Amino acid sequence: MNDSQPTRVVIVGAGFGGLAAARALADAPVQITIVDRQNHHLFQPLLYQVATAALNPSDIAQPIRHILAKQANCQPMLAEVTSIDTESKVVETTAGELPFDYLVLATGATHAYFGNDHWADHAPGLKSVEDALDIRRRILLAFEKAELATDADERTRLMTFVVVGAGPTGVEVAGAIREIATNTLRKDFRQIDTTTSRVQLIEAGPAVLAAFPEKLQQSASEQLESLGVEVRTNTMVTDITADGVTTSDGYVKAATVIWAAGVAASPLGADVTDETDRSGRAVVAPDLSVPGHPNVFAIGDVSAATDANGVDVPGVGAAAVQGGEHAAASIIADLANTARPSFVYNDKGSMATIGRSKAVADLGPRFRFGGFVAWVLWCAVHVWLLVDFRSKLRTISSWAWQYVTGSRSARLITGYTAEDTTA
Amino acid sequence: MNDSQPTRVVIVGAGFGGLAAARALADAPVQITIVDRQNHHLFQPLLYQVATAALNPSDIAQPIRHILAKQANCQPMLAEVTSIDTESKVVETTAGELPFDYLVLATGATHAYFGNDHWADHAPGLKSVEDALDIRRRILLAFEKAELATDADERTRLMTFVVVGAGPTGVEVAGAIREIATNTLRKDFRQIDTTTSRVQLIEAGPAVLAAFPEKLQQSASEQLESLGVEVRTNTMVTDITADGVTTSDGYVKAATVIWAAGVAASPLGADVTDETDRSGRAVVAPDLSVPGHPNVFAIGDVSAATDANGVDVPGVGAAAVQGGEHAAASIIADLANTARPSFVYNDKGSMATIGRSKAVADLGPRFRFGGFVAWVLWCAVHVWLLVDFRSKLRTISSWAWQYVTGSRSARLITGYTAEDTTA
Numbered sequence: 001m002n003d004s005q006p007t008r009v010v011i012v013g014a015g016f017g018g019l020a021a022a023r024a025l026a027d028a029p030v031q032i033t034i035v036d037r038q039n040h041h042l043f044q045p046l047l048y049q050v051a052t053a054a055l056n057p058s059d060i061a062q063p064i065r066h067i068l069a070k071q072a073n074c075q076p077m078l079a080e081v082t083s084i085d086t087e088s089k090v091v092e093t094t095a096g097e098l099p100f101d102y103l104v105l106a107t108g109a110t111h112a113y114f115g116n117d118h119w120a121d122h123a124p125g126l127k128s129v130e131d132a133l134d135i136r137r138r139i140l141l142a143f144e145k146a147e148l149a150t151d152a153d154e155r156t157r158l159m160t161f162v163v164v165g166a167g168p169t170g171v172e173v174a175g176a177i178r179e180i181a182t183n184t185l186r187k188d189f190r191q192i193d194t195t196t197s198r199v200q201l202i203e204a205g206p207a208v209l210a211a212f213p214e215k216l217q218q219s220a221s222e223q224l225e226s227l228g229v230e231v232r233t234n235t236m237v238t239d240i241t242a243d244g245v246t247t248s249d250g251y252v253k254a255a256t257v258i259w260a261a262g263v264a265a266s267p268l269g270a271d272v273t274d275e276t277d278r279s280g281r282a283v284v285a286p287d288l289s290v291p292g293h294p295n296v297f298a299i300g301d302v303s304a305a306t307d308a309n310g311v312d313v314p315g316v317g318a319a320a321v322q323g324g325e326h327a328a329a330s331i332i333a334d335l336a337n338t339a340r341p342s343f344v345y346n347d348k349g350s351m352a353t354i355g356r357s358k359a360v361a362d363l364g365p366r367f368r369f370g371g372f373v374a375w376v377l378w379c380a381v382h383v384w385l386l387v388d389f390r391s392k393l394r395t396i397s398s399w400a401w402q403y404v405t406g407s408r409s410a411r412l413i414t415g416y417t418a419e420d421t422t423a
Numbered sequence: 424m425n426d427s428q429p430t431r432v433v434i435v436g437a438g439f440g441g442l443a444a445a446r447a448l449a450d451a452p453v454q455i456t457i458v459d460r461q462n463h464h465l466f467q468p469l470l471y472q473v474a475t476a477a478l479n480p481s482d483i484a485q486p487i488r489h490i491l492a493k494q495a496n497c498q499p500m501l502a503e504v505t506s507i508d509t510e511s512k513v514v515e516t517t518a519g520e521l522p523f524d525y526l527v528l529a530t531g532a533t534h535a536y537f538g539n540d541h542w543a544d545h546a547p548g549l550k551s552v553e554d555a556l557d558i559r560r561r562i563l564l565a566f567e568k569a570e571l572a573t574d575a576d577e578r579t580r581l582m583t584f585v586v587v588g589a590g591p592t593g594v595e596v597a598g599a600i601r602e603i604a605t606n607t608l609r610k611d612f613r614q615i616d617t618t619t620s621r622v623q624l625i626e627a628g629p630a631v632l633a634a635f636p637e638k639l640q641q642s643a644s645e646q647l648e649s650l651g652v653e654v655r656t657n658t659m660v661t662d663i664t665a666d667g668v669t670t671s672d673g674y675v676k677a678a679t680v681i682w683a684a685g686v687a688a689s690p691l692g693a694d695v696t697d698e699t700d701r702s703g704r705a706v707v708a709p710d711l712s713v714p715g716h717p718n719v720f721a722i723g724d725v726s727a728a729t730d731a732n733g734v735d736v737p738g739v740g741a742a743a744v745q746g747g748e749h750a751a752a753s754i755i756a757d758l759a760n761t762a763r764p765s766f767v768y769n770d771k772g773s774m775a776t777i778g779r780s781k782a783v784a785d786l787g788p789r790f791r792f793g794g795f796v797a798w799v800l801w802c803a804v805h806v807w808l809l810v811d812f813r814s815k816l817r818t819i820s821s822w823a824w825q826y827v828t829g830s831r832s833a834r835l836i837t838g839y840t841a842e843d844t845t846a
Contacts, residue, residue, distance in 0.1 A: 039567065056481050057479075066611060129835065147501075148501075190498050411486045411489070414552050
């Protein structure tokens with residue numbers, strides 16, 4: 001470390017993990033540059049609500065500069081990282097080079113098509129605001145086209161929605177589409193009855209919410225079915241076209257397919273280490289550093305970590321936050337010439353919502369429940385986790401309005417051209 | 424009229440005029456189809472606030488189906504009208520034909536580049552949600568690029584904004600950009616001082632707000648200058664490139680140019696009549712019908728009308744609303760075999776806002792004033808005019824937040840790729 005200049009920390013990614021690392025270093029004698037290719041931090045657990053027209057993008061996304069405005073030792077940078085050289089200790093970006101003393105890689109993961117990337121056009125995933133607005137447009141346009149359709153089979157196809165992958169995202173999207181169809185849009189159309197729309201949730205494994213205890217998987221399935229979602233487990237998707245979805249258990253004609261399956265870590269994981277798992281995640285040491293480079297950390301969904309107790313760290317927001325805080329604590333320990341702490345993952349539980357008054361919550365062996373209470377808890381926790389008071393206020397008011405009126409506030413079709421409904 | 428089926432009314436355009444016509448026919452023995460190429464009604468007076476990151480699109484846009492959900496005799500249709508045949512009484516759309524007994528054309532007007540359409544890429548106008556989001560992205564990215572810039576001249580160019588046209592829209596956008604630069608973004612950047620940004624408002628005529636009384640033009644000029652806007656009247660734009668703007672009074676290097684000048688009526692005006700003025704507006708009779716076709720009305724900005732007292736009807740929202748109501752009243756009179764009423768335009772006055780606590784209001788000879796009181800009135804009227812209670816609530820809360828914190832809530836850059844800041 002060069003004593004004549006502060007220690008340079010580069011953080012790549014301003015999601016849960018990157019932001020947590022930056023904030024935990026607020027009082028440390030370091031100069032931080034946090035790079036993200038977006039200008040905003042995205043609260044991903046609520047992204048499905050933008051996709052289903054319940055929230056606006058700005059309710060769940062805050063400008064990174066605003067979040068970090070008061071942190072004098074941290075400089076945000078809007079650019080894309082193109083490569084990382086851990087030997088020379090330099091990060092290459094579209095806006096110049098960033099030399100570092102410490103690097104925290106927090107670029108996350110996205111969905112994966114299991115080698116069938118051409119499915120992406122017909123079955124978008126849900127990772128960014130643009131994805132969410134694209135899905136919102138597809139859902140709303142499907143109903144608009146159904147309203148104009150003269151052929152009964154085509155009308156049915158337009159009102160059939162398939163969601164692939166029954167993790168929390170898939171479960172939440174599927175439930176929300178049934179909700180928008182049975183509540184919000186019901187009175188809007190004259191030719192079609194939106195309550196007859198079909199939503200299929202297709203899962204290759206034996207159960208929905210694979211990471212949850214069995215009792216809650218059961219509860220979630222029941223709640224989905226009471227909402228009118230057709231749950232198809234033990235079913236693999238083998239092809240997707242503009243017309244519909246081929247599965248191991250038959251073909252379904254559907255105009256709208258949403259992909260919520262598979263994990264692909266950010267490709268930068270492979271830049272910092274050769275040891276990656278089959279999802280591309282960087283395999284890290286128990287202190288979350290990359291083998292051979294104690295000054296390089298990989299945290300959150302881009303990494304595959306096992307904590308000091310041998311517990312596999314899951315790909316959830318809370319784990320990314322803890323990882324970011326641990327990387328910061330390790331840097332601080334180094335600068336103080338003390339031993340780095342151990343990383344012990346503190347499992348705060350999981351929750352998933354199903355429609356507007358149902359959910360499942362797993363907060364430990366004695367705190368597992370489903371239904372309305374779980375849903376209230378889910379709402380409370382998610383509002384609390386929002387990074388910004390104004391967002392909390394806006395989201396609460398949006399939800400309150402939605403709950404009282406059944407009206408989903410953000411039902412705009414934007415970025416649309418008339419060709420999309422040409423007869 | 425065929426007694427065995429209801430009278431068919433086709434309304435093209437669900438802006439102020441078209442919606443007013445539809446609603447005024449709610450109890451009439453007609454079957455209405457209202458066609459719009461967007462799914463939402465846009466409250467255009469506040470569009471500039473979406474462009475300057477103060478409001479979200481959904482705060483000022485409501486789904487047409489939602490607005491008309493309770494009107495049983497009115498069917499919304501999402502499609503683009505491609506042509507109108509007034510002889511055969513058929514409207515051609517991208518989703519099929521619409522025969523009509525009565526037609527109300529309410530497709531509005533947009534900005535015009537005086538024959539220099541190639542300027543549009545460098546100087547977008549502000550007509551739709553997509554336009555507003557594009558302008559928002561350009562403004563926010565300009566500051567992001569300035570933060571990364573290494574050349575001082577380029578940095579200055581990136582922080583220079585030109586608005587062309589000093590009508591209400593241009594005045595409002597120019598004031599809002601100075602506001603975002605001097606208040607909201609001030610603490611967000613480390614390398615640049617956003618308060619040094621320059622905003623030039625260029626106007627070919629001798630004064631800003633040409634349609635307002637002279638005293639208020641003066642007030643507006645002063646308020647703009649106190650906000651830091653450089654007002655350049657009697658100045659014509661002769662060229663626009665990606666680098667800057669050439670005027671009759673010199674060249675200005677500017678990375679962001681916004682076009683708020685010129686009027687071009689919707690091309691459908693020329694479909695319903697050969698008599699159009701030089702802005703393409705359909706010249707109508709005093710009862711707002713098209714010469715030779717008493718069953719075809721053109722209202723709002725697509726039309727050039729003179730009322731029963733010889734008063735030229737201005738291109739403002741209130742005039743479109745009154746025109747739509749008059750068209751409806753005329754149809755109702757026809758169906759009741761009574762005489763059509765005369766159309767008398769009731770001038771409710773004009774207002775324009777300049778920044779967050781300034782405005783000018785012209786509400787008649789004894790009610791002309793500028794400054795804070797005008798601004799409060801402007802806010803109150805605009806909230807009142809919003810079509811939907813939820814929008815009123817959200818807009819009030821957005822503005823209250825903005826006023827208290829100086830924070831503009833919708834500061835997202837969306838639809839952006841990293842190439843936009845490549846060094």
